[in-house]
Amino acid sequence: MTGTITISxxxxxxAVTATLPARMSLVDFLRExxxxxxxxxxxxxxxxxxxxxxxxxxxxxxCLMLAAQADxxxxxxxxxxxxxxxxxxxxxxxxxxxxxxxxxxxxxxLITAADLLDRATLPDRAEIRDHISGNYCRCTGYQxxxxxxxEVATARTKGAA
Amino acid sequence: MTLGKPLPHDxxxxxxxGQARYVDDIPLxxxxxxxxxxxxxxxxGRVTAIDLDPVRAAPGVVMVxxxxxxxxxxxxxxxxxxxxxxxxxVHFHGQPLFLVVADSHLAARRAAxxxxxxxxxxxxxxxxxxxxxxxxxxxDGPRIWTRGDVAAxxxxxxxxxxxxxxxxxxxxxxxxxxxxxxxxxxxxEVHVIASTQHPTEVQxxxxxxxxxxxxxxxxxCRRMGGGFGGKESQGNALAIACAVVAAQTGxxxxxxxxxxxxxxxxxKRHDFRIDYRAGFDATGRLTAVxxxxxxxxxxxxxxxxxxxDRAMLHADNAYxxxxxxxxxHRLRTNMASATAxxxxxxxxxxxxxxxxxxxxxxxxxxxPLAVRRANYYDGPAPSGPGTGARYGGPHSPSSPARNTTPYxxxxxxxxxxxxxxxxxQSADYAARRAAIRDWNADQPxxxxxxxxxxxxxxxxxxxxxxxxxxxxxxxxxxxxxxxxHGGTEMGQGLNQKVAQVAADxxxxxxxxxxxxxxxxxxxxxxxxxxxxxxxxxxxMAVLAACDxxxxxxxxxxxxxxxxxxxxxxxxDGHVKAGGADMSFAEAALTAYQNRVSLSAxxxxxxxxxxxxxxxxxxxxFYYFAYGAAVTEVVIDTLTGENRLLRADILxxxxxxLNPALDIGQVEGGYVQGAGWLTMEELVWDDAGRxxxxxxxxxxxxxxxxxxxxxxxALWDRANPEATVRRSKAVGEPPFMLGISALxxxxxxxxQACPGVYPALDAPATPERxxxxxxxxxxx
Numbered sequence: 017m018t019g020t021i022t023i024s025x026x027x028x029x030x031a032v033t034a035t036l037p038a039r040m041s042l043v044d045f046l047r048e049x050x051x052x053x054x055x056x057x058x059x060x061x062x063x064x065x066x067x068x069x070x071x072x073x074x075x076x077x078x079c080l081m082l083a084a085q086a087d088x089x090x091x092x093x094x095x096x097x098x099x100x101x102x103x104x105x106x107x108x109x110x111x112x113x114x115x116x117x118x119x120x121x122x123x124x125x126l127i128t129a130a131d132l133l134d135r136a137t138l139p140d141r142a143e144i145r146d147h148i149s150g151n152y153c154r155c156t157g158y159q160x161x162x163x164x165x166x167e168v169a170t171a172r173t174k175g176a177a
Numbered sequence: 178m179t180l181g182k183p184l185p186h187d188x189x190x191x192x193x194x195g196q197a198r199y200v201d202d203i204p205l206x207x208x209x210x211x212x213x214x215x216x217x218x219x220x221x222g223r224v225t226a227i228d229l230d231p232v233r234a235a236p237g238v239v240m241v242x243x244x245x246x247x248x249x250x251x252x253x254x255x256x257x258x259x260x261x262x263x264x265x266x267v268h269f270h271g272q273p274l275f276l277v278v279a280d281s282h283l284a285a286r287r288a289a290x291x292x293x294x295x296x297x298x299x300x301x302x303x304x305x306x307x308x309x310x311x312x313x314x315x316x317d318g319p320r321i322w323t324r325g326d327v328a329a330x331x332x333x334x335x336x337x338x339x340x341x342x343x344x345x346x347x348x349x350x351x352x353x354x355x356x357x358x359x360x361x362x363x364x365x366e367v368h369v370i371a372s373t374q375h376p377t378e379v380q381x382x383x384x385x386x387x388x389x390x391x392x393x394x395x396x397x398c399r400r401m402g403g404g405f406g407g408k409e410s411q412g413n414a415l416a417i418a419c420a421v422v423a424a425q426t427g428x429x430x431x432x433x434x435x436x437x438x439x440x441x442x443x444x445k446r447h448d449f450r451i452d453y454r455a456g457f458d459a460t461g462r463l464t465a466v467x468x469x470x471x472x473x474x475x476x477x478x479x480x481x482x483x484x485x486d487r488a489m490l491h492a493d494n495a496y497x498x499x500x501x502x503x504x505x506h507r508l509r510t511n512m513a514s515a516t517a518x519x520x521x522x523x524x525x526x527x528x529x530x531x532x533x534x535x536x537x538x539x540x541x542x543x544x545p546l547a548v549r550r551a552n553y554y555d556g557p558a559p560s561g562p563g564t565g566a567r568y569g570g571p572h573s574p575s576s577p578a579r580n581t582t583p584y585x586x587x588x589x590x591x592x593x594x595x596x597x598x599x600x601x602q603s604a605d606y607a608a609r610r611a612a613i614r615d616w617n618a619d620q621p622x623x624x625x626x627x628x629x630x631x632x633x634x635x636x637x638x639x640x641x642x643x644x645x646x647x648x649x650x651x652x653x654x655x656x657x658x659x660x661x662h663g664g665t666e667m668g669q670g671l672n673q674k675v676a677q678v679a680a681d682x683x684x685x686x687x688x689x690x691x692x693x694x695x696x697x698x699x700x701x702x703x704x705x706x707x708x709x710x711x712x713x714x715x716x717m718a719v720l721a722a723c724d725x726x727x728x729x730x731x732x733x734x735x736x737x738x739x740x741x742x743x744x745x746x747x748x749d750g751h752v753k754a755g756g757a758d759m760s761f762a763e764a765a766l767t768a769y770q771n772r773v774s775l776s777a778x779x780x781x782x783x784x785x786x787x788x789x790x791x792x793x794x795x796x797x798f799y800y801f802a803y804g805a806a807v808t809e810v811v812i813d814t815l816t817g818e819n820r821l822l823r824a825d826i827l828x829x830x831x832x833x834l835n836p837a838l839d840i841g842q843v844e845g846g847y848v849q850g851a852g853w854l855t856m857e858e859l860v861w862d863d864a865g866r867x868x869x870x871x872x873x874x875x876x877x878x879x880x881x882x883x884x885x886x887x888x889x890a891l892w893d894r895a896n897p898e899a900t901v902r903r904s905k906a907v908g909e910p911p912f913m914l915g916i917s918a919l920x921x922x923x924x925x926x927x928q929a930c931p932g933v934y935p936a937l938d939a940p941a942t943p944e945r946x947x948x949x950x951x952x953x954x955x956x
Contacts, residue, residue, distance in 0.1 A: 054195020118668025119192025
């Protein structure tokens, strides 16, 4: 229970090596050890999605993955994705569409949404609704979130054409 | 002009980049301590022996406090002083018995589970029947409000029916759990940073716990990750615990509940049972209604009395009840203490009368909308040339006015006649209702249903003295503005709306206004941000402060430029006085150099309200907010599953301060209300343990649960009352629009088994829909 482990990972584009409790979750490592508090702990059960981060390109629940499992991985958080500008269009759309209220779910929601936009051809509203249904928002009723994602999906498709 | 513009949330750029800080995101000073409660594992009884040695010996534990180690009872209650922070008397499963102080959050939580506790157990009071049998209640008996001779009116009515509806409670499920941080200061001061809707109450309770004056305690809240009423009183315990530990150790102390603890420890929406008897005519117009409300309040009083009062105050919803009796039982049970939740009892009261009208319509074979409309309060009387009416004249030929609530307040500005017309048309209600009936006739398994329900919601705290607010505004010599007020930000966009009021008052852009954290050291003696009152109260207080400063600047410039003060104009970032035209920044600098104070407080109290809650008479509300929704659903009669197919909403936000934020409140409120009534189910077992204490077992709406077709519009008409820029409160009223979802499921069920009234309880989970159908088919 008190054992420690040393891990090396690429975190937001930088090589990081850290020694931490073997049982520490990825989200606790990011928040408490690395000071990256954009990913939030909403339920610690893997249900609400507020802790979603990107691991090796995939959206992952930071509360269900041990930090130890990220050894050798590439991990991106909302802070890193903000710095690179990779999801600037999506962030801007969330802002303009008022797809945030309390904002607690927003970083996780954005990473889940970015996951869809990275992999799909132009998703329709039904696909968007389905894809983000693992991320809870208690404030907005989701309409503005779907609007924002839909707009970015359309814009990106047009930009690529 | 920034007022009325659909500006996004002021913190959105921070929210979407992860920079917005919540309590748990604040970097801690060195040596910070982390707290967790050790919780009772029985629902009622007392602790006869407790061995805390294993807890003290656990890794990372710094100290453990029991009730005797506290400076006093450290009461956490917002009302009746009946909630000691720690206790050896157990009143609900989860009651905090001891407090673990450790060097990490996980160390505290782990240690909190390993005490050896021996109890003397008693049989808990859990059900309404248990509580009535034991006469376990708050107040000496039921509150009863009556108008007219209800028994006689019921006896004389051409038609009668009676029934019962049970509606569950609701977990707030704010995404950010309860959290607080206390930083010890010098000379006995303590600075508390808390996720709270009520910083002043936290200040008051912390000062009480530490036996210090309130001036020793400063409470700050920049934002919450959702509140919904759940952070009105339920954060007190954490803040007090942190402050006590900080005072005892001289070290910073932080506490947050993990989700399971949060759901076990904190109160929820009150569940209700409502029994009703109604008398009515052949058109469905009610002549008399008798309601009995039963609500389980949990172990302590908390806010249950005003919640139950508000349920009574909304027993009429939008309908004139000629003779009415409302009896309300506030029952004491061995459960977490039910608390404020968006609507504050209003939704439960509204659902009672909506159920009655649904039942009446089914009984008479009428469209429920026609029955609802037949019972609406009178709209504003037509008057003036061409209307054929002389308003108020002694010779006007008219039927008696139907515009007085059961509690004696006259309903003015009743907007629902026009709003219902507009919504029924935009949603194509009549044609869709007919088409649904045709569709259902050909479908053996799936059945659709549709319903339109209105809401009329009273705006003001029913405890009249709470209807006050303060603000503090500074204008700096560079023309930038520092804004502070007593309201708290929980996602609703209050700060942005209030900043728009301030920017408008000075004729500057929104970027000139800096929003700052709610802080008891800046604005004292505030009320909770609750009762939908945030913009109404704080907007007016800010406007008063801005008007004071603007008046001083105007007087200064008028003298310098030889004009009357009221001829000084503030617009488009400029100030014009006499022949001079300068930027607002130049005006501010000029005023400063002329030794004019550019800082002011503002204060507001709601006019024209008074209320006697024992008699149930008066004018508790400054005005009413209105809304209406049409929901279409489909149910599967083999599995009980249901889906919301489409929702159309028209909601009254007065002359909206910010339509984008208001629409966000309407959409979110509807979904939360529909969640309450269709899926969110709290289950306690026979031992009083909450079995649904995590999202794995308690389901709130996800995106896929919302209607794929969702049309929302604002009824953008100026508030007849003199509210801030004629806007209306919008936080709670849309929650009750979700009632249309339950009534649509009732409609679908009624068509699945013609001739039998569904008498559907809430939440209408698949299980309950299926059980209801079986009962209906069994006759």
